[in-house]
Amino acid sequence: MGIGNDRSPFLCAISPLNTNDSPCTRTNADTIRTMSTQRLISSSPTSEIEDQTNWALRPQSLDEYIGQSELIERILIAVQAVQARQNGKDDSEPREHLEHVLLHGPPGLGKTTLAHVIASELGTNLHVTSGPALARGTDLVAALTRLGPGDVLFIDEIHRLPIAVEEFIYPAMEDFKIDVCLDTGLNARTVQIKCAPFTLLGATTRAGLLSSPMRSRFGLAHHLKYYSQDDLVHIVRRSSGLLQMSTPDDDALSTIASRSRGTPRIANRLLRRIRDYAQVRHDGQINTQIVDDALNLEGIDQLGLDELDRSYLSTIYSVFNGGPVGLEAISATMNEDSGTLEDVVEPYLLQIGFLARTKRGRQITPRGCEHLGLKPIHTEPIQSII
Ligand code: ADE
Numbered sequence: 001m002g003i004g005n006d007r008s009p010f011l012c013a014i015s016p017l018n019t020n021d022s023p024c025t026r027t028n029a030d031t032i033r034t035m036s037t038q039r040l041i042s043s044s045p046t047s048e049i050e051d052q053t054n055w056a057l058r059p060q061s062l063d064e065y066i067g068q069s070e071l072i073e074r075i076l077i078a079v080q081a082v083q084a085r086q087n088g089k090d091d092s093e094p095r096e097h098l099e100h101v102l103l104h105g106p107p108g109l110g111k112t113t114l115a116h117v118i119a120s121e122l123g124t125n126l127h128v129t130s131g132p133a134l135a136r137g138t139d140l141v142a143a144l145t146r147l148g149p150g151d152v153l154f155i156d157e158i159h160r161l162p163i164a165v166e167e168f169i170y171p172a173m174e175d176f177k178i179d180v181c182l183d184t185g186l187n188a189r190t191v192q193i194k195c196a197p198f199t200l201l202g203a204t205t206r207a208g209l210l211s212s213p214m215r216s217r218f219g220l221a222h223h224l225k226y227y228s229q230d231d232l233v234h235i236v237r238r239s240s241g242l243l244q245m246s247t248p249d250d251d252a253l254s255t256i257a258s259r260s261r262g263t264p265r266i267a268n269r270l271l272r273r274i275r276d277y278a279q280v281r282h283d284g285q286i287n288t289q290i291v292d293d294a295l296n297l298e299g300i301d302q303l304g305l306d307e308l309d310r311s312y313l314s315t316i317y318s319v320f321n322g323g324p325v326g327l328e329a330i331s332a333t334m335n336e337d338s339g340t341l342e343d344v345v346e347p348y349l350l351q352i353g354f355l356a357r358t359k360r361g362r363q364i365t366p367r368g369c370e371h372l373g374l375k376p377i378h379t380e381p382i383q384s385i386i
Pocket of ligand 1: 066067238
């Protein structure tokens with residue numbers, strides 16, 4: 001099937017609450033990216049079915065949430081304060097709402113999960129949409145007028161909200177009203193539409209791309225960090241219970257955690273793949289040897305790198321003498337989309353110190369060379385720009 005021609009853009013239903021997977025908003029670059037994100041260690045969901053399985057493994061309350069302890073504590077205090085203020089009110093008074101929350105950080109760390117947990121703790125409804133789905137002011141008006149008092153509006157990829165829509169959202173965030181301009185020229189007039197007091201929960205992987213007026217309107221902003229090895233062991237143990245499998249032994253749990261790139265979504269995906277392997281090739285019980293065999297079969301190494309990561313690093317090493325080299329040159333050599341390399345491959349390699357981004361381009365570090373079993377080319381310290 002040709003890229004981008006599998007669905008006609010004229011046939012899709014236009015809904016303001018489309019998710020970012022909507023065919024209406026998907027571009028060719030997104031489609032290419034989708035193909036490269038079908039990796040076992042992708043931090044984005046790889047299919048709708050996976051999304052549903054992940055759903056069953058997600059924590060339902062702040063109590064069940066493992067990791068991100070500072071953020072959970074801040075949210076718990078804010079939620080309890082709202083509940084305490086609400087308890088002192090009678091039904092005729094406006095409902096209390098939580099301050100607007102901005103969550104930023106790499107994909108797969110639980111921003112959507114937290115949105116569900118927060119709405120459930122507040123006892124209100126969650127409405128999910130994304131920056132690209134809110135293409136026009138009218139999309140935002142439709143989304144805002146659907147909200148009930150105290151509801152949570154989750155806008156994923158909020159950095160992709162068009163500027164014109166961003167302007168609309170400011171009065172809604174501050175005063176729960178929207179100024180809609182009707183007609184043009186001499187007939188132009190503005191009508192004010194009220195919406196219920198709500199909480200905007202914005203999520204982004206690119207906080208640097210948010211405008212400062214937007215950033216300043218969030219009362220609570222937090223960066224989600226990669227999960228620790230201990231947290232991931234906890235998460236995998238809990239998930240194995242929910243999947244009704246016999247719990248892997250401690251060593252096996254630890255091996256799964258160390259190959260999950262600090263990301264619960266990856267840990268849960270690896271667990272399901274290992275469960276299949278253990279069932280088909282063994283008696284279902286999981287030990288370290290079985291984890292190793294199952295993940296080796298998938299090409300996932302001890303640090304959770306896959307073939308694409310290793311091929312990226314070895315291209316820099318062998319074709320460009322270790323770098324520095326520009327992203328476009330690597331992308332052309334590998335015949336891989338540069339956006340995919342930047343968004344999907346590089347973040348984790350930077351995080352574990354195998355790659356440096358310098359003013360002159362990308363460079364493999366001595367640790368990166370060592371992991372590939374290659375002799376380091378550069379031994380002098382690298383002036384990284386990150
Ligand atoms: N499953 C996925 N993420 C989780 C988390 N942070 N806590 C508990 N279970 C999870």
